[in-house]
Amino acid sequence: KTHKFWESQPVGQFKDIGDSSLPEGPIESPTLLSEVKQEPYNLPSQYEWTTCDMESDVTCDEVYNLLKSNYVEDDENMFRFNYSQEFLSWALRPPGYYRSWHIGVRAKASKKLVAFITGVPARIRVRDEVVKMAEINFLCVHKKLRSKRLAPVMIKEVTRRVHLENIWQAAYTAGVVLPTPITTCQYWHRSLNPKKLIDVGFSRLGARMTMSRTIKLYKLPDSPATPGFRKMELRDVPAVTRLLRNYLSQFVVAPDFDENDVEHWLLPTENVIDSYLVESPETHEITDFCSFYTLPSSILGNQNHSALKAAYSYYNVSTKTPLLQLMNDALIVAKQKDFDVFNALDVMHNESFLKELKFGPGDGQLHYYLYNYRIKHTLRPSELGLVLL
Numbered sequence: 001k002t003h004k005f006w007e008s009q010p011v012g013q014f015k016d017i018g019d020s021s022l023p024e025g026p027i028e029s030p031t032l033l034s035e036v037k038q039e040p041y042n043l044p045s046q047y048e049w050t051t052c053d054m055e056s057d058v059t060c061d062e063v064y065n066l067l068k069s070n071y072v073e074d075d076e077n078m079f080r081f082n083y084s085q086e087f088l089s090w091a092l093r094p095p096g097y098y099r100s101w102h103i104g105v106r107a108k109a110s111k112k113l114v115a116f117i118t119g120v121p122a123r124i125r126v127r128d129e130v131v132k133m134a135e136i137n138f139l140c141v142h143k144k145l146r147s148k149r150l151a152p153v154m155i156k157e158v159t160r161r162v163h164l165e166n167i168w169q170a171a172y173t174a175g176v177v178l179p180t181p182i183t184t185c186q187y188w189h190r191s192l193n194p195k196k197l198i199d200v201g202f203s204r205l206g207a208r209m210t211m212s213r214t215i216k217l218y219k220l221p222d223s224p225a226t227p228g229f230r231k232m233e234l235r236d237v238p239a240v241t242r243l244l245r246n247y248l249s250q251f252v253v254a255p256d257f258d259e260n261d262v263e264h265w266l267l268p269t270e271n272v273i274d275s276y277l278v279e280s281p282e283t284h285e286i287t288d289f290c291s292f293y294t295l296p297s298s299i300l301g302n303q304n305h306s307a308l309k310a311a312y313s314y315y316n317v318s319t320k321t322p323l324l325q326l327m328n329d330a331l332i333v334a335k336q337k338d339f340d341v342f343n344a345l346d347v348m349h350n351e352s353f354l355k356e357l358k359f360g361p362g363d364g365q366l367h368y369y370l371y372n373y374r375i376k377h378t379l380r381p382s383e384l385g386l387v388l389l
């Protein structure tokens with residue numbers, strides 16, 4: 001497949017794979033802000049740029065509905081991500097966010113929102129370098145406007161607006177292979193409500209397995225096993241920040257979270273993000289942490305169910321409680337909260353618990369990318385400490 005657009009961008013090119021003469025780090029140098037294109041890129045004449053104010057319920061609702069009908073589907077087009085409005089508001093308004101990076105495209109005649117792309121600022125450490133980056137997400141073009149080559153101009157426009165804030169690198173994921181992944185992750189699913197998952201075609205009954213045997217296989221205790229396991233609270237932010245910074249320091253690529261970031265990204269918000277920690281009953285020290293985010297999917301064309309309630313593993317740290325036990329407690333609380341499935345990537349130390357906790361491999365891969373930053377060698381997923389929403 002010719003990558004005409006991506007071959008014109010400052011990203012690792014396939015032809016450069018294995019060329020160890022190329023240094024790790026920025027591919028192009030920053031330009032002067034006066035040299036950055038001051039005006040937006042041209043859209044086809046019947047469309048116009050719009051900035052989406054995610055603080056406005058009206059706009060947030062427009063974005064929600066565009067994504068609900070037109071965003072990413074699984075390979076068999078049975079499910080479509082259905083990010084909630086409160087999730088979008090959380091995901092797009094972290095500390096230091098730029099409203100100008102929430103970019104929409106409207107049809108001039110109808111004023112309908114027909115496309116969207118976003119960036120949020122993040123400090124990402126790559127080995128020993130902390131780099132200011134934009135995390136790019138939610139690229140969505142209305143189904144009726146596909147193959148009008150809108151995506152390349154939207155990517156160029158968000159890049160231009162990121163450059164205007166003097167930021168020259170970005171991070172993003174995709175289910176497709178583009179030049180050039182820094183790593184490729186497998187995704188895994190742990191059934192919590194096997195009967196529903198089989199009814200809707202997400203899972204299949206195992207060979208020589210009955211439904212009742214399958215329900216028993218995935219059954220979980222009613223409550224967590226670890227003494228001191230509790231929800232994270234505002235007062236825990238300093239301790240969780242210390243725990244998380246120390247844990248993430250072992251990975252090649254990871255966010256450089258400070259207390260402000262931890263307060264935004266990890267403090268529990270109902271139907272958006274759930275975070276738990278282990279506070280030692282003896283010493284009151286916080287020794288472990290686990291978190292997952294809520295991302296339901298619409299079920300396309302099923303008589304009995306319209307929504308799949310899915311939890312996605314976020315950041316987990318174990319220093320005293322075995323990771324296996326900590327994650328089993330995460331599964332238990334996710335089941336208590338009526339999630340149907342718990343998803344995880346094989347990043348960080350996740351591989352150590354996936355099979356034992358009865359996760360099954362998904363049928364797809366998630367590729368991670370950096371823009372304008374070369375990594376000398378493709379990373380193993382276990383070297384990656386970054387989870388994008």
Ligand SMILES: COc1cccc(CC(=N)NC(=O)c2cccnc2OC2CCNCC2)c1
Pocket residue numbers: 072073074075079080081173175187188295297308310312343344345362364366388389
């Ligand atoms: C079950 O409903 C789905 C609806 C749309 C797509 C997929 C498959 C898929 N593409 N899954 C993932 O990308 C995925 C699987 C496990 C963990 N995180 C994931 O993606 C996250 C991170 C990237 N942005 C989307 C959410 C499943």
